[in-house]
Amino acid sequence: MSLPEPLERLISVFKRFPGIGEKSARRMAFCVLQQPESFALAMAEGLIDLRRKLHPCAVCGNITDIDPCSICDDPFRDRTLVCVVESAEDLISMEQAGIYNGLYHVLGGKVSPLEDEELDPDKLQSLKQRVIDLSVQEIIIATNPRIEGDLTFFEIISYLKGTDVRISRLAYGLPVGGSIEFADRVTLHAAFESRVNLDKYPR
Template identity: 50%
Template sequence: MYYPEPIAKLIDSFTRLPGIGSKTAARLAFHVLRMDEENVVEFAKALVSVKRNLLYCSVCCNITDTDPCRICQDKTRDPSCICVVQEPKDLIAMERMKEYNGKYHVLHGAISPMEGIGPDELRVSELLNRLTDERVQELILATNPNIEGEATAMYLSRLVKPFELRVTRIAHGLPVGGDLEYADEVTLSKALEGRREI
C-alpha cells in the first residue's frame, strides 16, 4: 500500500521497536497524525531527551540523569548488600516492592551463547571493582529465572568466590521463564525473602 513519505517513514520507525509489527506501526502513525501538534512536539522532545539526557551511573550502571544515580547517592541505603539485576527495568521492579534497602548493580543483559553474548558484553568488570569495598558482605543474584539468567547467576557465583562474600539467589517465587519487570510486588517480596546461597 502507498503511504505519503512522512507517514511511511514514521511507520518504518515504529516497526523498529520490539513487538511492533507493520499493522500496529501503521495504527500508531495514524494516531500521531491525529494528535495536536503540541502533543506531537512533546512526544518528540521526550524521545530526544531520553537519548541526550540519560547516562549510565558510574557506580551501579543503572540509567540515570545524575551521576552517580540517586540510589548510589542515598546514604540511608545499606552498602553491605548488592542486588545484581539484568536490566534497569528489573531494578525498577525491585524498587516497586519497597522492601529492599541495599544497593544494586545492573548487568545490561545475561549470558547467552546462542545470541553471542558472553560475560565481556555485560557489566561484570564494574561489579568486580565494587566488590573490593570491604563494606560489601552479600551479593544477591536477581537475574531472571530462565536459562540465560541461571547461567549468568552460576557464572557470577563462581567468579566472586575469591571475595568470600555471602552469595544468594532470589527464590523461585517467580515463574520460570518470566521477567522481573512483570512480577507483582508480593511475588518479588517472597522471592527476595526466600533467597538462598549458591
C-alpha cells in the same frame, strides 16, 4: 499503494518497538497524525531528552540523569547489600515493589549462547571491585529464572571466586496466590529445590 514517505518512515520506526507489528505501527503513526501538533512536538522533545540526558550510572549502571544515581547517592541505603540484576528495567521493578533497601549492580546483559550474547567483562570487574572496596557483605543475584539467568548466575559466581562475600540467589518456584494443582513440572521441581528449612519459622 505506497504511503507518503514521512508516514512510512514513522511506521518503520514504531515497528522496532517490542511486540509492535506492521498494523499496530500504522495505527500509532495515524494516531500521531490525528493529534494536535503539540503532541508530536512533546513526543519529539521527550525522545531527544531521553537520549541526551539519560546515561548509565557510573557506579551501578542504573539509568540516570545524575551521577551517581539517586540510589547510589542515598545515605539511608544498606551499603552492605548489592543486588545484581540483568537490566535497569529489572531494577525499576524491584524499586517499585519497595521490598529492598540495598544497592544494585546492573549487568546490562546476560549470558545467552543462542543469541550470541556474553556479559560485559567490565561490568563483572566493577562488581568485584565494589565488593572489595566497599566491604560488601552479601551479593544477591536476581537473574531471571530461565536458562540464560542460570548461565549468567554461574558466570557471576565464578568471577567472584576468591572474595569472601556471601552470595545468594532469589528463590523461584510456586507463585504467591497460585496453586500446586496448576503448576508445571519445572516450576514444581524448582519449588522443591528452593524449599525453606523449618527452622526459619518459630515453633
